[in-house]
Amino acid sequence: MKTEDIKVCVLRVGGTNCDYETARAFKELGTQAEIKHINELAKHGDLLNYNILVLPGGFSFGDYVRSGVIFARSLNAKLGKQMKQFIDENRPILGICNGFQILVEYGLLPGFDGTDPYSQATLTTNNPQGFKCNWVYLKNENKGNCLFTNKIPQNKILKIPIAHGEGRFLFPVEKEKQYLEKLVDNDMLVFRYCDENGTPANGAYPINPNGAYHDIAGICNKEGTIFGLMPHPERAMYWWQEPDWTSKTHTTPYGDGKLLFENIITNVNKTQ
Amino acid sequence: MKYSAKIEVSLKPGHSNPEGETTARLLKELGYTVETVDVSKVYTVTLNASSATDARAVVEEMSKRLLVNPTKDDYTISIVEQ
Numbered sequence: 437m438k439t440e441d442i443k444v445c446v447l448r449v450g451g452t453n454c455d456y457e458t459a460r461a462f463k464e465l466g467t468q469a470e471i472k473h474i475n476e477l478a479k480h481g482d483l484l485n486y487n488i489l490v491l492p493g494g495f496s497f498g499d500y501v502r503s504g505v506i507f508a509r510s511l512n513a514k515l516g517k518q519m520k521q522f523i524d525e526n527r528p529i530l531g532i533c534n535g536f537q538i539l540v541e542y543g544l545l546p547g548f549d550g551t552d553p554y555s556q557a558t559l560t561t562n563n564p565q566g567f568k569c570n571w572v573y574l575k576n577e578n579k580g581n582c583l584f585t586n587k588i589p590q591n592k593i594l595k596i597p598i599a600h601g602e603g604r605f606l607f608p609v610e611k612e613k614q615y616l617e618k619l620v621d622n623d624m625l626v627f628r629y630c631d632e633n634g635t636p637a638n639g640a641y642p643i644n645p646n647g648a649y650h651d652i653a654g655i656c657n658k659e660g661t662i663f664g665l666m667p668h669p670e671r672a673m674y675w676w677q678e679p680d681w682t683s684k685t686h687t688t689p690y691g692d693g694k695l696l697f698e699n700i701i702t703n704v705n706k707t708q
Numbered sequence: 709m710k711y712s713a714k715i716e717v718s719l720k721p722g723h724s725n726p727e728g729e730t731t732a733r734l735l736k737e738l739g740y741t742v743e744t745v746d747v748s749k750v751y752t753v754t755l756n757a758s759s760a761t762d763a764r765a766v767v768e769e770m771s772k773r774l775l776v777n778p779t780k781d782d783y784t785i786s787i788v789e790q
Contacts, residue, residue, distance in 0.1 A: 502777055509774055541777070554772065558779040565726035608779045609722040647724065 437487065442704050444469040445486035447477065449507055454493035454532065457670040461697050462490075464673065474507075478514040484521060487704050488528050491535030493599070493668055503559065503602045504537030512542060523551070526707075528583050528700055529662045533600055536654070536664030545664050547657045548618055556615065559666070560604050563647030567601040571679060572645055572667060574627040574653050575634050581623035581660040583703045584696050593634045594627075594692040595678070596667040598645055603666040605648040605655075616650055627654035627665055669693030710756055710790040711763040715771050717783045718748035751775055760787050 444462045448455045455471045462469035497506035531539040539545040543552035574594045580586045607615040619625045628651040629637045629644040637644035637651045654665030672693030675686040728745040735742045757763035
């Protein structure tokens with residue numbers, strides 16, 4: 437499929453606030469990206485007209501009950517059948533920040549047994565508590581399974597900002613080790629928080645900004661088609677979004693976030 | 709019959725509790741002798757059901773489907789006929 441034929445759906449509800457930048461990133465790279473409200477999509481039933489689905493960042497439904505859970509249940513209730521087909525056809529889904537929370541609450545991530553009726557993980561209150569909005573370093577630990585990162589060299593360090601109050605990735609305490617092994621064995625672990633040299637944070641704040649278990653910042657499903665991450669690649673799309681943009685000489689107009697968007701587009705070029 | 713159900717959602721033991729720890733720290737700074745603070749959320753749901761048992765079953769289901777994340781949450785349900 438040619439890049440200009442790729443249709444990206446950036447799905448929003450009330451409280452979504454990163455839809456515009458996310459759509460812009462995809463458009464910048466030559467795809468057709470459309471921002472759609474969930475009710476509009478449900479009314480016309482056209483999710484399957486898209487090649488990529490993106491759940492962008494924000495505070496969907498005011499983060500009521502738990503971040504992402506109302507969007508997740510609403511998506512399942514209104515578009516569940518189309519979502520199932522979309523997933524079964526291995527069409528890629530990206531969840532950024534609140535989008536990652538939605539994918540976890542939906543049961544799609546980690547999704548060890550396909551779509552889980554009840555979440556096998558959570559993204560909960562930061563530890564230390566509070567909304568954190570700053571740049572972090574991420575190490576790509578994926579060995580090539582994730583369709584959003586498989587062109588990025590393993591162990592490459594990316595600089596991308598976070599902005600969240602509930603980003604602490606956790607497994608059930610009694611299953612932490614077992615689930616981490618599954619994550620690694622199935623090549624579902626993608627990004628971990630690290631320092632600028634790539635040394636894992638090992639839980640140390642502020643390198644790990646939220647207390648996430650095993651410094652987890654992003655994971656994908658077994659098939660590598662569904663990917664969620666807490667940092668915001670759309671806020672690291674261009675060099676001028678970086679905090680030190682006035683003091684550095686830039687050889688490219690882009691930032692590290694572009695790598696993820698470019699990566700998935702290249703894969704859709706080949707597979708669809 | 710009309711019932712009022714209270715669902716209290718709290719953190720499972722073993723999970724760190726940054727919200728409670730921050731609140732406890734502030735209460736100490738305000739001069740109170742506080743050991744720990746636990747934070748929970750209470751939903752009060754009014755519903756019609758044929759019996760308290762049926763009401764509890766429905767509330768149990770809605771808790772699992774929406775109100776609780778089993779990874780980190782415990783919950784208790786109390787039902788009162790109105």
